[in-house]
Amino acid sequence: MHCFFNPRSIAVIGATPKTFKGGYSIIKNLILTFKGRLYPVNPQYAEIEGIPCFPSIADIPESIDLVILFIAAAMVPDTLEQCARKGVGGIMIESGGFAETDEKGKNVQEAISEFVKRTGIRVWGPNCMGLVDGIRGYVFSFTDPKVLPAFLLPGPVSLIVQSGMLSAGFVVDILSHGITGFSKVCSIGNKADINESDVLAYLLDDPDTRSVGLYLESFIDGRRFLDLCRSSDKPVIVLKGGKSSKGAQAAISHTASLAGNYRVASGALAQAGAYEAKDFKQLVDFCRTLALNPPRRGNSRGRIAVITFSGASGIVCSDFMEEQYLTVADLSEETKIRLGRLYPEWMPVANPVDIWPAIEQHSGTDLNIYNLAIEAVLDDPGVDAVIVHSFAGHSRIRLDLDEISRQSSSSGKPVFLWLLGNQEVVFQAQKKARDLGLLVFQELYRAVECLSILFQRPGTTPPLREKQAAPAGKSRQPSADVSSLLEKAEGPQDERISKSILHSFGIPIVEETLIRDLSQVEAAAAQLGFPVVMKGLQPGLVHKTEQGLVELNIGNLQAAQESFERLMNKMNGRGSVLLQKQIQGGAELILGAIRDPQFGPCVMIGIGGVLANLIADTVFAVAPLEREEALDAIGRLRTRQIFDGFRGAKPVDRNIIASLMIALGDVMIRYPRIREIDINPLLVSGDNAVAVDATVVLKQPDSNKG
Secondary structure, eight states: OOHSSSSSSSEEETTOOOSHHHHHHHHHHHHHOOOOOOEEEEESSSTTEEEEEEEGGGOSHHHHHHHHOOOGGGGGHHHHHHHHTTOOOOEEOOOOOOOOTTTHHHHHHHHHHHHHHOOEEEEEESSSOEEEEEETTTEEEETTTHHHHHHHEEEEEEEEESOOOHHHHHHHHHHHSSSEEEEEEEOTTTTTTTHHHHHHHHHHTTTSSSOOOESOOSSHHHHHOOOOOOOOOOOOOEEEEEHHHHHHHHHHHHHHHHOOOOOHHHHHHHTTTOOOOSSHHHHHHHHHHHHHHHOOOOTTTOOEEESOOHHHHHHHHHHHHHHHHHHEEEOOOOHHHHHHSSSTTTTOSSSSOHHHHHHHHHSSOOOOOOHHHHHHHHHHOOEEEEEEEEEEEEOOOOOOOHHHHHHOOOOOOOOOEEEEEEEEHHHHHHHHHHTOOOOOEESHHHHHHHHHHOOOOOOOOOOGGOOOOOOOOOOOOOOOOHHHHHHHHHEEEOOHHHEEEEEEETOOOOOOOOOOGGGHHHHHHHHHHHSSSEEEETTTTTTTGGGOOOOEEEOOOHHHHHHHHHHHHTTTOOOOOEEEOOOOOEEEEEEEEETTTTTEEEEEEEOOGGGGGHOOOOEESSOOOOHHHHHHHHHTTTTGGGGGGGGGGGOOHHHHHHHHHHHHHHHHHOOEEEEEEEEEEEEEETTEEEEESSHHHHHHTTTTOO
């Protein structure tokens, strides 16, 4: 990767003197920002912008570290071979027309991948905006040379984006508004070779980068990406595109990416300790927040002091903090006494700290009420951070940013500023705050959001490739019959077979017996005892309820016999009936496992039964699982209160559910022919759990790769 970030020489194939062409913008940006040797390549011109232009890369008399291509897709394969013969270090393809367009473009992109495998030369792109380095001032891109170089500013944040034009416009927007500077901005496009993990690995070792934000539509190697997040001391923040079904379709047409299962990606990111953002501005705000303020650990609990000039904004801020799981700090008596000296006698001291009466009280004096109030609350051991509301351009409001920066630094506690007022004054204050390492926000809710992530860091665990499933909850060795079934069967297995597979692995299942004849009903029902449930089974049929093949609350023998006959009639006599002991009470969960194309074997936990589709509350985690990871996944459910004895129900032992999740993950790792597992519902009560219904889906026998 070194040749992309630190080249000594660059050749631009497709360079042109035509100012409206991308090949010109690349050359012009390099002239303005790159201090190394520069070689335009185009057989039509002798020179471009006063620089000698070569007819081909072979004609350049020196070795080349980096080649940037901006040529038609059809010309790329031959040009790559010329680059290989020249012995170039790396190739960046910024032009489009590849897999994002049509089958012909897809074939060209596949040729690029084959070239990389054959030669070992790394390729960045295609269909990308290239690289911008705010520290060195480089712009290796066809973005407008009249715009970006003028705004380029160094900073602690690096970005990796799968988009092209958006990245350029977005970076200019952020820089021109003075929000933050950047270390690196990397547009990786279609990812024919170099992908997000390659660039992330480089940036995590980059001393100029303190946080990394990514906009991604797909993960090329999801497990490697998670390993990098787990092992990093630097915060990683991801904005995932293609969450919705329509968004996923857009992702395919945009960069030929498979958007994947968003719930899987979200669960995997949380499991690996990465943060998620919901929009582009939030992505950058989270990045700059975490770059300047490491996540709080130890005794920090998110107890916030609010310094405000307005009672109303203090109230709204408190509402926002409760929504974001922050706490309005209880100020100590000593802090109240210090603040009380600033207030008029009639004004009680409380948090939020409304300092306008104090400003009125001391008008005409040299006292800086803001700084005195901030210092007082920062000294309070019950305060973990401060959010300051202020007004820029008001004659009686003084905000000494240098002093606030000193106070925050000496206390070790973050101070966030929500600043409104005169546009130009706000802009200048924001730039000064940025240079001092202070965070300024123009939206109060965003300020609270960013403060919240400092106290809610996702948990981290050892890298996936170094982990083993925890012994507790690990699956058992299956019987010989089940092993044979796993080797030879394919497709969805019926409920009885599916549960026999799961039971063989140590998953508890409901008592049941298979009935093929009416004469068997009486003995089976007598053995299990009423009430019972009866289900019609047919090969390949998964959704029995939709076909009317599930009957509940059967309380006597006559009802059981009538149920058997109804079910057999619905199946035209071609099936069998499963008679089960009906279990009363308990929470209904869904427990399952899938093989995700981006992250591999994953386990799912969620609310099951008839509410599964209505509530859609599920959390995924990548297998194998440690117990802490399984418990953390359970804790991320929105409806997790159901485990705590909701409305008088018996509390559920979460360790029991965690053990089952660990076991399912172990099964998926050990048996790659299992494509899916679905247990719905899993009835849980206290320290008991039992699978009431289940489906196991097997791959075709000749498709046995995991």
